[in-house]
Amino acid sequence: MSTALAPGTDTYDVVVAGGGPAGCAAALVLARAGRTVLLADAGTGPPKVGETLVPAGRVLLGDLGVADRVLGSGHLPCYGSLSAWGSADLHAVDFINDPHGHGWHLDRRLFDRRLRDAARAAGAEVTEGSAVRAPARTPDGGWTLVLRGGTGPAGTRSGGERTVRCRWVIDATGRAAAIAVRCGARRRVGDRLTALYVPLEADPLDTDRRSLVESDEDGWWYTAPQPSGGRLVAYFTDADLPAASPTAHHFHRRMSATRHVSRWVHRDGPPPTSPAAPRRAAAHTAHLDTVYGDGWTAAGDAAVAFDPLSSQGVLTALYTGLGAGLAVGARLGRAAQGADSALAAYAEQVAAARSAYLRGHRVIHAQEARWIDRSFWARRLADLPGPSRRPREGPSTS
Numbered sequence: 075m076s077t078a079l080a081p082g083t084d085t086y087d088v089v090v091a092g093g094g095p096a097g098c099a100a101a102l103v104l105a106r107a108g109r110t111v112l113l114a115d116a117g118t119g120p121p122k123v124g125e126t127l128v129p130a131g132r133v134l135l136g137d138l139g140v141a142d143r144v145l146g147s148g149h150l151p152c153y154g155s156l157s158a159w160g161s162a163d164l165h166a167v168d169f170i171n172d173p174h175g176h177g178w179h180l181d182r183r184l185f186d187r188r189l190r191d192a193a194r195a196a197g198a199e200v201t202e203g204s205a206v207r208a209p210a211r212t213p214d215g216g217w218t219l220v221l222r223g224g225t226g227p228a229g230t231r232s233g234g235e236r237t238v239r240c241r242w243v244i245d246a247t248g249r250a251a252a253i254a255v256r257c258g259a260r261r262r263v264g265d266r267l268t269a270l271y272v273p274l275e276a277d278p279l280d281t282d283r284r285s286l287v288e289s290d291e292d293g294w295w296y297t298a299p300q301p302s303g304g305r306l307v308a309y310f311t312d313a314d315l316p317a318a319s320p321t322a323h324h325f326h327r328r329m330s331a332t333r334h335v336s337r338w339v340h341r342d343g344p345p346p347t348s349p350a351a352p353r354r355a356a357a358h359t360a361h362l363d364t365v366y367g368d369g370w371t372a373a374g375d376a377a378v379a380f381d382p383l384s385s386q387g388v389l390t391a392l393y394t395g396l397g398a399g400l401a402v403g404a405r406l407g408r409a410a411q412g413a414d415s416a417l418a419a420y421a422e423q424v425a426a427a428r429s430a431y432l433r434g435h436r437v438i439h440a441q442e443a444r445w446i447d448r449s450f451w452a453r454r455l456a457d458l459p460g461p462s463r464r465p466r467e468g469p470s471t472s
Contacts, residue, residue: 085239086110086199087406089219091206091253092246093117095388096374098189099395100244100402102138105196107403112238113198114221115190116205116247122182123273124298124306126152126285127388129174134392140192148184150301151283152177158288158334160441166284179283180388181301204236209243209253216241217369242402243370246395249356251376257367264359265453267381268318270325270352271308273300274339280305287383288334291445292317294383295335307339310357310382312450322351357382359435365424366401366417373398378428381435390427397423 088104090097093115101113127145135141153176154168169176194200201221208220221236245253251261285298293311300306307329311317317328326349330336361378365371374391377398397420404416439454446455 084112084236086112087240088112088242088244088402089114089206089217089238089240090198090244090246091116091219092244092248092374092376093190093200093202094186094246094248094374095189095391096376096395096398097244097246098186098193099134099138099392100246100373100399101193101198101200102140102189102196103396103399104403105193105198106139107399109403109406111193111198112240113190113193113200114204114206115186115200115202117203118205119248123300124271124296124308125180125182125388126298126385127178127180127185128385129169129172129177131177131389131392132174134389134396138192138392138396140189143192144185144188145178146188148181148301150179150299152179152285152298154284156284156286156334159294159438160289160443162333164334179285179298179301184301185388206243206247206253209256211369212239215369217243219243241369241406244398244402245370245372245376246374246391246398248375249358249360249379251362251372253370254362254365254367254372254376257370259365259367259372260363262361262363264361265381266312266314267310267357267359268313269308269310269355269357269382270318270320271306271355272325272350272352274305274307276303277305280338282338286334286338288332289442289444290328290332291448292450295329295332296382297335297338305339307335309352312453315449317450320352320354322349325349325352361424361428365421366414371398371402371417371420377424378431380431383438384431384434386431393427394424 087109089112090101091114093113097113101111105111132141135144154166156164156166158164190200203223204221205223206219207222210218212218217240219238221238243253245251247253255261283299288295292315293309296308298306309325359379359381362372365377373394377394380386380390401416401420442451445451
């Protein structure tokens with residue numbers, strides 16, 4: 075679909091849809107390269123809590139020139155992790171041996187806001203609360219887009235709709251991949267993983283800054299301290315299994331049955347008599363069949379989304395955002411002949427990252443062989459070679 079450009083429409087080289095780590099990284103790269111950039115942050119959806127940035131994240135933030143600015147006060151250091159996986163015993167990974175130092179339990183709102191501030195300081199225009207809608211091609215090969223809600227240039231506009239024009243669109247809208255899917259890309263979903271999570275109040279006895287993972291027969295548990303105080307507890311299972319019941323009773327009953335998570339959560343006494351019901355968030359593995367097309371490129375979860383067990387979510391968002399920004403910048407600066415080579419190289423980088431993730435994903439799930447007759451584990455072990463990893467047909471109920 076193409077459309078004529080309305081008089082007075084604001085024009086940019088690139089519009090980045092999505093103000094998370096991927097979108098901000100892309101906007102930073104492009105703005106510093108002298109491109110005119112509009113970064114539109116919809117600011118919708120539930121707050122992202124419980125996320126950890128691994129030590130290598132400092133390298134990517136350093137490449138973007140924002141490490142000190144973004145990783146200042148407000149986050150908690152993460153000194154390592156504990157896991158009860160494949161057995162009931164705890165195993166520790168200590169970041170003291172990591173050349174990049176410790177990781178971070180992120181305050182995602184603060185983290186993302188600092189990234190957007192850095193993009194603004196680099197020269198990008200940043201709109202808050204602005205959803206990108208109605209992408210349409212113009213006769214000259216560009217785009218018109220409608221921004222709904224939020225602020226305009228220098229914060230002078232609010233609410234309503236605003237039409238903008240650009241040469242290129244970067245889709246950093248998360249797992250929905252709203253722009254890419256509208257442009258014809260297909261979303262490939264690898265599993266049905268969902269997260270049920272509950273934030274808990276601060277406990278003065280809780281001073282451990284490590285994260286903890288513990289598997290059970292229908293999924294796995296995760297708990298970590300929060301920068302705002304308190305602790306997050308999350309359970310990951312497939313959305314179609316009975317274990318995914320969102321009731322407070324079911325969630326806390328299962329949590330109390332764990333060997334390690336329950337002790338961390340209830341250090342100072344028995345569980346509450348009126349526990350909170352868990353919230354739900356998507357956690358499935360997914361990717362696009364193509365991460366770029368005519369006039370658009372996808373980054374972050376829009377391009378490829380990993381199981382949270384990998385702890386690679388924020389890192390991959392920064393990596394793909396940086397790569398997308400460099401590729402689009404190169405594409406806009408080249409003549410037609412060979413113009414897509416940078417985008418093709420970016421697509422290969424994303425594919426390589428996904429392949430590495432899948433190899434690691436198979437290895438880690440193969441280490442848990444206690445419940446291979448349960449649906450959650452059978453699904454993840456089905457493609458592994460060898461008779462010891464061939465799952466038996468088993469029940470899918472608790």
